[in-house]
Amino acid sequence: MPLLFIGYVVAYLDRVNVGFAKLQMLNDLHFSEAMYGFGAGIxxxxxxFFEVPSNLLMHRVGARRWIARIMVTWAVISAATAWVTSPTMFYVLRFVLGIAExxxxxxxxxxxxxWFPAQRRGKMVAFLMAGNPVSGIVGGPVSGLILQRLAGHGGMAGWQWLFIIEALPALVLGVVIYFFLDDRVKDAKWLAEHEREHIQREIDAEARTKSHSSVGQTFSxxxxxxxxxxxxxxxxxxYAVGFWQPTIIRTSGIKDPFTIGLLTIVPYLYALISMILVGRHADRTRERRWHVVIPQLVAxxxxxxxAFAGTNPWIALLGLTMAATGVVTALPMFWALPTSFLGGAGAAAGIALINSTGNLAGFVSPAVVGWLKTMTHSLNSSLFLIAGCLCLSALLILTRMPARLVNR
Incomplete structure (x- = not known):
C-alpha cells in the first residue's frame, strides 16, 4: 500500500501540475484561458479511449509490468511538455499523456x-486516494518554489523546470514497481503460507457473491x-479544484507563486483528514451512499x-477548503459502490469504463471553465455550474442506487 500510495501521489501531481505552470506559461506562450482549459482537459x-483496453491488459499480464510501463511512459511525455511552443504542441502532448496514463x-x-475484501477495501481505497490531497500538500509549495526560484536558470522558464523536475519521481518509481510489486496474494513471499491462504479464502468468498459478467454484458x-x-x-x-485552485487564489489578491503554493496546503490538509476518517467510518458502519452524498453537498x-469571495482571500480559502474536502472525500467513497457488485473480467472492464467515462469530466470541466472565463471574464458562472453537477450526482445516488446493492 505505501508503494501504491506514492505512485498515486506522483500520478496526480503530474496530471495537474499544469495548473501551476499556467501561472507563467500563458504569458510566455500567449495562450488564452480557453486554450489552457482545452489543453488541460484533452x-x-x-x-x-485507452482506459478499458489498458485495464484488460493489466488483468491479463499482471499489475507489476503494466503499472511500471505506464509510469515510465508518462514520465517521459510529461517532461517533454517543457518544450511546448504552440497550442497544437500543447494539445498533442496532453492528449498523448492521457493515453500513456x-x-x-x-x-x-x-x-x-x-488483495482486500469489501469490508476492508473502502479504507484501502481511501488510503490510496489520500495521494490526491498529499500531492497538493507537497506539490503546491514545491511547484511554487520551482516557479519562483528556477525561472531563467539555464535559459529556461520556471514552468519548464516544473515539468522536468516533477516527471523524475514517476520515472524512478516505475522501475521500483517493476522489481518490487507482487501481482497476486500467492506471489507475496513476505506473507506466511497460512496468511496467504487466509486472505485468498476471503477474496474467493466475496467473489462468489459478485456478478461475474462478460465484457459485453458490463458495457450494457x-x-x-x-x-x-x-x-x-x-x-x-x-478537476475544477485541481486545475483552477491557483487561479482562484490569485484572483482573490495573492500574486506570489510560492505564497499561492503554500495556501493550497490548507484545503488539501483538511481533505486528507476527512477522507481517512470518513473511509474508516464507512467501513465500520458498512453504509456507502451517504458517505458519498454528504461530501458532494459540502463541495x-x-x-x-x-463564487462570492471576490477579492477576499480568506473567504476564497474557506470555499476552496470546503470544495477540496468534499470532492477528495467523495471520490474514494464512490469506488465502494461499483466494486461491491462487479467481479471477474467484468470488474476489469467495468471499473475502467466507469473511470474513463466519469473522467471525461476532466476534459469538460477545465474546457468549460476556461471558455466561460474567457467569455465572462469571471469564474463565477463556472463555479455555479460545478456546484450544480455535484448536487445532481448526489441526487442520482439517492434515487437510483439502492442501499441493499452497495451496503456491505
Missing part, C-alpha cells in the same frame, strides 16, 4: 480487489452507466462560497 480524451488509477482499484449494464454518470459529476468538481457549497 488529457482525458486520450485517457477515455490510461489504466493507472482503475488498474490500482482493480488490483485492490485482488444500467448499473455501470449509472456509476459513470455519478462519477462524472464528482470529477467535474475534482457544492464550497464552490458557491468561492
Amino acid at each position: 488529457f482525458f480524451v486520450g485517457y477515455f 490510461a489504466g493507472f488509477f482503475p488498474g490500482l482499484v482493480l488490483y485492490l480487489t485482488y 449494464s444500467a448499473k455501470v452507466w449509472l456509476c459513470c454518470a455519478i462519477l462524472f459529476g464528482i470529477v467535474m468538481g475534482s 457544492a457549497s464550497g464552490f458557491v462560497v468561492c
